[in-house]
Amino acid sequence: MSHDDRYDGPDSPNSVGWVRAEDVRLADEDDPLRLKCGQELFPVDVEYETYGELNQAKDNVVLICHALSGDAHAAGWDSEADKRPWRKDRPGWWDGMIGPGKAYDTDEYFVICSNVLGSCYGTTGPSSVDPDTGEPYGLDFPVVTVEDWVRLERRLLDHLEIDDIHTVSGGSLGGAQAMEWALTYPEMVKNVHIVGASDKLSAQGLAFNAVSRYAIMSDPRFNEGDYYRGEHPADGLSVARRLAHITYLSDKAMEKKFGRMLKGEGPSYKIVPEFEVESYLDYQGSKFVSRFDANSYIYITKAMDYYDASSKGGGDIKEAFQDCPCRFLLVSFSTDWLYDSSQIRAMGKELMLAYKDVSYIDIPSDAGHDAFLIEIDKLGEVVKAHLQAGDIHG
Amino acid sequence: MDERWDHAVIYDLIPKGSKVLDLGCGDGSLLSSLVEEKGVVGYGVEKDWMKVLEAVAKGVRSLNLDIDDDLKDLPENSFDYVILERTLQEVRLPGEALKNALSIGKYAVVSYPNISYWRIAQSLVSQGRMPVNVAIPYSWHEPKTVHMISIRDFLDWTEGNRVEVEEGYCLVEGEVEEYHPKHTTTASEALFVLSKTD
Numbered sequence: 132m133s134h135d136d137r138y139d140g141p142d143s144p145n146s147v148g149w150v151r152a153e154d155v156r157l158a159d160e161d162d163p164l165r166l167k168c169g170q171e172l173f174p175v176d177v178e179y180e181t182y183g184e185l186n187q188a189k190d191n192v193v194l195i196c197h198a199l200s201g202d203a204h205a206a207g208w209d210s211e212a213d214k215r216p217w218r219k220d221r222p223g224w225w226d227g228m229i230g231p232g233k234a235y236d237t238d239e240y241f242v243i244c245s246n247v248l249g250s251c252y253g254t255t256g257p258s259s260v261d262p263d264t265g266e267p268y269g270l271d272f273p274v275v276t277v278e279d280w281v282r283l284e285r286r287l288l289d290h291l292e293i294d295d296i297h298t299v300s301g302g303s304l305g306g307a308q309a310m311e312w313a314l315t316y317p318e319m320v321k322n323v324h325i326v327g328a329s330d331k332l333s334a335q336g337l338a339f340n341a342v343s344r345y346a347i348m349s350d351p352r353f354n355e356g357d358y359y360r361g362e363h364p365a366d367g368l369s370v371a372r373r374l375a376h377i378t379y380l381s382d383k384a385m386e387k388k389f390g391r392m393l394k395g396e397g398p399s400y401k402i403v404p405e406f407e408v409e410s411y412l413d414y415q416g417s418k419f420v421s422r423f424d425a426n427s428y429i430y431i432t433k434a435m436d437y438y439d440a441s442s443k444g445g446g447d448i449k450e451a452f453q454d455c456p457c458r459f460l461l462v463s464f465s466t467d468w469l470y471d472s473s474q475i476r477a478m479g480k481e482l483m484l485a486y487k488d489v490s491y492i493d494i495p496s497d498a499g500h501d502a503f504l505i506e507i508d509k510l511g512e513v514v515k516a517h518l519q520a521g522d523i524h525g
Numbered sequence: 526m527d528e529r530w531d532h533a534v535i536y537d538l539i540p541k542g543s544k545v546l547d548l549g550c551g552d553g554s555l556l557s558s559l560v561e562e563k564g565v566v567g568y569g570v571e572k573d574w575m576k577v578l579e580a581v582a583k584g585v586r587s588l589n590l591d592i593d594d595d596l597k598d599l600p601e602n603s604f605d606y607v608i609l610e611r612t613l614q615e616v617r618l619p620g621e622a623l624k625n626a627l628s629i630g631k632y633a634v635v636s637y638p639n640i641s642y643w644r645i646a647q648s649l650v651s652q653g654r655m656p657v658n659v660a661i662p663y664s665w666h667e668p669k670t671v672h673m674i675s676i677r678d679f680l681d682w683t684e685g686n687r688v689e690v691e692e693g694y695c696l697v698e699g700e701v702e703e704y705h706p707k708h709t710t711t712a713s714e715a716l717f718v719l720s721k722t723d
Contacts, residue, residue: 460581476595479588483568484603486544490581491588492574516582523584 138222141208145230146222147182147237150207154178154253157286164248164283170273174262177287178253179203179245182229183237185293192293193235194284195225195244196301196308198503199375199431200423202252205229205244206237215252217422225302227507234511234518240297247308248283249275249430257426258359268426270356275430277304277438281311298518300324302503303470304431307438314443317455322521324514326462327503329474330440330448336469339378340432343371347425356426368425369416376415381466381499448481459489460517462510464502490517530696531610531636531716538634538692538718539565543605546570546629548592548622549612553580560585568604570596593617596625604630611714613637614661614672620682627688627721636716639695641675643710676709683719692718 139146158164158175165171180203185191195205206229209218229235229242246254249272257272264271288294296319301309306328313323332340350367352358380388389408399405404413444450459482463475472493479491494509496502503510532555539545541563547556550569557580559565569587571577580587590596593616607630609622614637616622626633638661648656655665663669676695683690693704695712702708704715 476588476590480590480595480599483586483588484600486566488586489588490577490586491590492577492581493589494574513578513581516578520582520584 138226139230141222145232146226147207147230149210150180150182150204150223151210152178152180152203152253155287155290157283157290164279164286166273166279167276168274172248172255172273175248175255175283176253176259177245177248177255177283179243179287180205180207180223181244182206182242183240185241185291189293190295190297191240192288192296192298193240193242194288194296194299194309194312195229195235195242196280196299196305196312197224197244197247198301198303198305199435200419200428201305202250203244203246203254204252206242215422217418224504228511228514234514235298235300243287243291245284245287247275247280247431247434249427249434251424251427256424257356257430258424267357267359269359270426270429272426272430274433274437276434277307277311278315280308280434281315284308284312285316294319296320298322298324300326300514301328302326303328303500304435304438306470307435307440310440311438313455313457313459314440314451317457320455320457322458322460322518323455324460324462324517325475325478326510327464327467327470327475327500329470329478330451331438331442332435333471333474336378337436339374339469340436343374343432344429346370346374347429350425353425356429358425363420364425365417365420368420368423368428369413371425371428372419372423373412373416376412378469379499379501381468381497383466383497384499384501387497448478449485452482452485452487455487457488458517458521459487460514461489461491462503462513463491463493464496464498464500464506465493466497467500467502469500529611530701531694531714534694534701534716535608535610535634535636536563539563539606541565544603545606545608546604547608547610548596548626549609549615550580550585550587551576553583553585553587555608555610556580556585556587557583592622592625596622596629599625599629601628602631605632606630607633609633609635609637611636611638614674615669616672619672619674623682623688623719624686627719631720632691633719634716635679635719636714637674637679639676639709639712639715640673641677641710642713644713646710676704676712676715679715679717683717687722689720689722690717691720 158173163171163173204223205225206223212218246252249256257268261268299309299312306325347367350364352362353364392407441448461479463472482489496506498505545567547569556567560567570590577587577589607626694716695708696714
């Protein structure tokens, strides 16, 4: 299948076309960002993209939240892809969901997506220069949380003079950010779409993230996070990414895609990677190190670990979301085992018991956690149905 | 909305503003009218995700849950009414489903096809076949196994489980009648409102 078939090209009527990121300083010495960890941070710059037009009433804003390794480039084709060459042959990460006539219809909505604090795609993070030292922060960067991301994003909306969010939506870690929006600024948010995410990561999920960080930090080039002048801990980061990819696929999808196939004719009886699944993981690992910063991976997985929406209600989801008047749509995928259906289902039940406006759908898919990026047709239908019903009945 | 008799009966008996849980809500048409016209706070439970999608499109709050697996731990009296409209005969564990419904709700509203309806008996005896009709739309070999519920067996169950029968209705040759013991073989379908005995 060629790229042209898989994606809407920049000239397609269903594509938002060529896009360009914006950068804005949202915290400085006079107005630093106070973080959940207690530290104050400045300067803070944020990279974001927008698609569609803000209407006169300013009530058509859709805020899209990205996942662990995501960025502000949610849709369309990066007109400056020379700077980030991996974007050359593919559009933004949720391009199937965002565009004219798509679920988040840019003919109707003004879509905003910003890169999170601690990342490495234009928003301030551990690879940014610490004004105190003139060197990249590395591990001196403060620990950031999903709560901090939402507070920072609030500043972005203030900057854009936006007070109301029609819909906040995100998959995986982005789903956590979406629910945090509902918790922190319930009066601003009308619809919340939480896809492949629950109120907190499971113990198993915490364990995977911990091993990812061990992998990075035990790379000799890691140098306690101070590696920006020399070689990056690419081996550690690629191991972390390989591990993560196992958690993104389902057992069934892996079996179907690779089975026990070998790359060569038969076993070589040498200690070399030779199963197809190994070379897939190698490919994913090496592709990732060319586009992601190891320290950012550490910080963002940490934010993912810390997040627990239920903690705002003393462990009780009903209590936590008590004051949220929003319409909730929760979506799980049947073979997702990182954010398992049962966790998302449990959250849906709790929101029902709090008599919130909630619907929950488990989309059948073999694609595992990755389904939130793959099952676009089904997910798009669900999202469209929820938005249209909200606009009629809400 | 289809013209099902039990739809109309349930619609009439649910008070305005009640909290309602509809188990096996399908495309949400019953809830949709209850919510829109009677100000009910309603939630649907449905196993088939495509049906949930239809309900969501109608603006009905619907959750993709399994009645057999996902309703055990819900707190008592979370809802005023729990509806099992022509659902009970299709769940795996009907007894559990009824007990859960009666625990979660103050009242349970249950409708089902009556297996002791004389036409079913006649078909079995004279033709040697189970009729496949509107009330029981599946053949024996189809995956949706249907539990055979007769009015008398059902009422025995309520007695044995200390469940109060508040109201009863039957569909008798196309007419809705209040339940009377004489309907045990003349009713093609039955509907009962149940509550827990204190």
